[in-house]
Amino acid sequence: MTRYRILWAAVLTVGAWARGRAAEEVEPGYRAVLEQLKTLSEKVDAQEKKLEAQDQTIQDQNRKLKEQDNLLSVYKPGGGKIAAGPAGDVLARLQKVEQQSADALKAATRKKPGDLNMAVGASLNTSFRSFDGPNSKAERPAGQDFNMRGAELVFSADVDTFFKTYMVLNGAADAASNDEAVPTVEEAAIYTTSLSHVSVKGGRFFVPFGRLSAFHDDALPFVTRPRVLDTYVGGESAGDGVQVQALIPIKHFFLVTGGIFNKVGAEFPLLHPLDGTDATNSRRNGAELTYALKMLTSFDIGDTHTFELGASTIQVPDQAMRRNLTNIEFTYKWHPTGSPLREKLVWGTELLRNEVHNTFLRDFNVDTDGDGAPDTVATRQNRRWNTGYGGYSYVEYFLSRHWSLGASADLFQPTDPTSSRANTRHTYDQTYSLFTTYKFTEFSLIRFQGSRHEYHDGHSANEFFLQWMVFWGAHTHNFDMR
Amino acid sequence: MRRFIWIALATLLLTPNSRFLYAEEGKKLKVVTTMPDFADMAREIGGNHVEVESLTKGIEDIHGVPVRPSIVAKLAQADVLIELGLGAEHAWVPALVETSNNQKIQQDHKGIGDIIVSDGVLPREVPQDLSRKEGEQHPQGNPHLNVDPSKGKAMATNIANGLSANAPQYAKDFEANLAKYLEKIAAKEKEWQAAAEKLKGIKCVSYHRDMIYLVEYLGMTTIGEIEPKPGVPPSSSHTAQLIEDMKAQGVKIVIREPQYSEKLPNDIAQKTGAKVAKVAVMVGGHPEAKTWIETVDANIQALLEAAGVK
Numbered sequence: 001m002t003r004y005r006i007l008w009a010a011v012l013t014v015g016a017w018a019r020g021r022a023a024e025e026v027e028p029g030y031r032a033v034l035e036q037l038k039t040l041s042e043k044v045d046a047q048e049k050k051l052e053a054q055d056q057t058i059q060d061q062n063r064k065l066k067e068q069d070n071l072l073s074v075y076k077p078g079g080g081k082i083a084a085g086p087a088g089d090v091l092a093r094l095q096k097v098e099q100q101s102a103d104a105l106k107a108a109t110r111k112k113p114g115d116l117n118m119a120v121g122a123s124l125n126t127s128f129r130s131f132d133g134p135n136s137k138a139e140r141p142a143g144q145d146f147n148m149r150g151a152e153l154v155f156s157a158d159v160d161t162f163f164k165t166y167m168v169l170n171g172a173a174d175a176a177s178n179d180e181a182v183p184t185v186e187e188a189a190i191y192t193t194s195l196s197h198v199s200v201k202g203g204r205f206f207v208p209f210g211r212l213s214a215f216h217d218d219a220l221p222f223v224t225r226p227r228v229l230d231t232y233v234g235g236e237s238a239g240d241g242v243q244v245q246a247l248i249p250i251k252h253f254f255l256v257t258g259g260i261f262n263k264v265g266a267e268f269p270l271l272h273p274l275d276g277t278d279a280t281n282s283r284r285n286g287a288e289l290t291y292a293l294k295m296l297t298s299f300d301i302g303d304t305h306t307f308e309l310g311a312s313t314i315q316v317p318d319q320a321m322r323r324n325l326t327n328i329e330f331t332y333k334w335h336p337t338g339s340p341l342r343e344k345l346v347w348g349t350e351l352l353r354n355e356v357h358n359t360f361l362r363d364f365n366v367d368t369d370g371d372g373a374p375d376t377v378a379t380r381q382n383r384r385w386n387t388g389y390g391g392y393s394y395v396e397y398f399l400s401r402h403w404s405l406g407a408s409a410d411l412f413q414p415t416d417p418t419s420s421r422a423n424t425r426h427t428y429d430q431t432y433s434l435f436t437t438y439k440f441t442e443f444s445l446i447r448f449q450g451s452r453h454e455y456h457d458g459h460s461a462n463e464f465f466l467q468w469m470v471f472w473g474a475h476t477h478n479f480d481m482r
Numbered sequence: 483m484r485r486f487i488w489i490a491l492a493t494l495l496l497t498p499n500s501r502f503l504y505a506e507e508g509k510k511l512k513v514v515t516t517m518p519d520f521a522d523m524a525r526e527i528g529g530n531h532v533e534v535e536s537l538t539k540g541i542e543d544i545h546g547v548p549v550r551p552s553i554v555a556k557l558a559q560a561d562v563l564i565e566l567g568l569g570a571e572h573a574w575v576p577a578l579v580e581t582s583n584n585q586k587i588q589q590d591h592k593g594i595g596d597i598i599v600s601d602g603v604l605p606r607e608v609p610q611d612l613s614r615k616e617g618e619q620h621p622q623g624n625p626h627l628n629v630d631p632s633k634g635k636a637m638a639t640n641i642a643n644g645l646s647a648n649a650p651q652y653a654k655d656f657e658a659n660l661a662k663y664l665e666k667i668a669a670k671e672k673e674w675q676a677a678a679e680k681l682k683g684i685k686c687v688s689y690h691r692d693m694i695y696l697v698e699y700l701g702m703t704t705i706g707e708i709e710p711k712p713g714v715p716p717s718s719s720h721t722a723q724l725i726e727d728m729k730a731q732g733v734k735i736v737i738r739e740p741q742y743s744e745k746l747p748n749d750i751a752q753k754t755g756a757k758v759a760k761v762a763v764m765v766g767g768h769p770e771a772k773t774w775i776e777t778v779d780a781n782i783q784a785l786l787e788a789a790g791v792k
Contacts, residue, residue: 253555298551
């Protein structure tokens with residue numbers, strides 16, 4: 001046992017010695033390794049810091065991207081506020097540029113000729129005419145001649161927020177003026193644009209009476225206006241005055257127009273004053289003004305058939321020069337939807353009753369100023385009245401966009417009480433016409449018309465027209481001339 | 483004749499006030515459109531908040547729709563009028579809108595109820611020189627952009643913005659419906675672009691110059707029209723020259739718009755070996771296509787069939 005103890009102590013002694021020797025030999029390498037480890041650890045620390053910094057940068061970038069995504073998701077060209085910040089600034093600039101370009105584009109694409117300056121249009125209506133009847137039966141002498149039926153200038157513009165205006169100047173040549181065309185103001189009016197469902201118009205314009213009376217010559221479906229309208233209305237229903245038009249706000253079309261005018265009809269004479277002096281120097285009283293009222297409605301049957309029904313009246317209440325003109329009108333239009341040939345048919349009819357009272361002037365040659373010479377004095381005597389009925393009907397069939405064929409008939413009882421044929425209530429002036437039109441485009445056409453006139457006194461005449469018309473500049477027809 | 487004045491005044495005064503009527507019926511926005519395309523879009527976007535009516539059926543000539551008084555009554559009752567713009571409807575809409583005296587849709591006074599779907603869209607073929615010698619020109623550019631598949635988004639967005647301006651209380655619904663509709667268009671655009679790959683480079687002619695937007699979208703080329711100039715009827719000399727040009731350039735397709743006679747396009751196709759493709763300029767031109775998207779589909783299918791690349 002002692003021997004083992006001695007042996008164990010020797011082993012421990014040798015071990016301790018050996019260990020001390022080994023430590024002395026290994027220590028330099030060990031320290032080098034430790035140094036390397038330390039360096040590596042520092043490098044790792046640095047890398048970790050860099051990674052943290054990069055991570056922070058990535059987080060920042062992600063946040064910014066998210067911010068931009070949010071902005072883009074709510075961004076709308078021309079609308080919405082953009083948040084402050086670099087991305088917001090860019091988007092705000094983009095929004096501004098887009099808005100500016102959209103505004104410029106909108107201005108460019110919505111600009112119309114009449115927006116700031118007045119729109120100007122013109123038309124030329126010329127014809128060759130052959131007439132074999134008596135001179136007294138026509139506006140121009142019998143024979144053959146060329147006739148500038150109208151050279152028309154139309155100006156229109158917005159006046160301001162509340163009104164629009166337009167003016168139609170027309171020069172027509174007639175034989176009485178040696179074919180000199182004298183321009184006249186055919187229409188010059190202003191009308192409201194800011195009243196809901198009501199329009200007020202004032203100036204010189206077509207009085208609301210009948211249908212074709214309110215058409216300019218160049219908008220008629222034939223060369224000459226039906227003679228019943230020339231005789232009863234006085235040609236185009238022009239008048240100086242005011243009117244109110246109301247579209248009744250129901251689902252059905254119902255248009256009511258009423259107005260007061262000096263007179264109606266380009267050819268209708270001025271009223272004779274009570275004292276017999278020149279009518280042009282006198283003022284009218286209220287009863288001598290002309291009152292007009294028109295009602296118009298319309299019905300569609302499917303998309304193809306349209307019926308229009310209207311009634312109108314013109315009244316001059318004055319007993320000395322009473323005028324009572326009434327009409328009913330009926331228009332049928334067939335316009336097959338989608339017809340590749342653009343076929344169309346229009347059948348228009350008006351029936352009129354014209355009642356005219358007049359007190360005529362009788363001249364007396366008496367010396368009224370005491371100079372010994374007879375003077376002409378007019379006094380009101382020989383009151384006459386006359387009532388007549390008349391009407392016209394026409395049908396026009398459009399074979400295509402370019403060709404149309406038509407026929408018309410009009411007849412009326414003469415009602416001019418100043419005429420020697422005053423009492424002609426049971427006789428009629430009659431006109432029957434055939435006409436064909438070729439429209440090269442919407443802006444030029446040529447038309448041929450042949451008419452046969454049968455007059456109430458037994459005379460008759462034939463009349464032929466070759467008409468050509470052109471339009472240029474701004475050219476639109478209003479609703480009345482549809 | 484005072485009685486006539488009294489009758490007129492009484493008629494006006496006893497007439498129910500229009501604003502009162504609108505207040506009574508104001509639950510839904512009354513929308514009138516000049517073309518069925520916009521009626522379809524307005525229904526998609528407006529949903530239950532709108533009552534929509536188109537003034538045309540889709541087979542008319544948009545430049546020459548018959549002027550019916552009944553249209554005036556519809557316009558007078560409308561809260562909103564949606565039109566193509568660029569002068570497409572100049573021959574009939576302005577006079578009718580003016581007669582309606584409806585301030586909401588007055589074009590000249592920029593009523594908010596007057597929605598122009600072409601607003602903000604860059605028009606093609608804006609004439610540098612205005613002259614009627616060049617036919618019936620559109621001073622503001624070719625207006626027939628509704629046939630362009632790529633313009634659907636812009637048209638729908640304009641309609642949505644316009645409806646929102648007129649009925650702000652429903653704006654969120656309009657925006658949501660617009661988003662859904664734009665998704666529909668986006669999904670369809672992939673098909674249309676695939677078709678365009680097949681039609682790319684194919685030459686065609688049309689009757690009227692109303693196909694430029696569609697033809698460009700599809701990468702096709704148009705070498706002319708059967709009309710010598712817009713609105714000018716075909717002449718025999720022009721037709722003969724067109725046939726020669728078609729033969730020389732290998733034109734495969736004659737586009738016939740439904741509002742034009744099929745006789746002349748058929749004759750020209752027969753003489754040149756081309757095929758006739760019926761392409762609608764509005765919804766309704768293909769009876770089976772009830773929506774704008776379906777109409778674009780039908781138009782492209784017609785072209786694919788005519789080109790023989792379906």
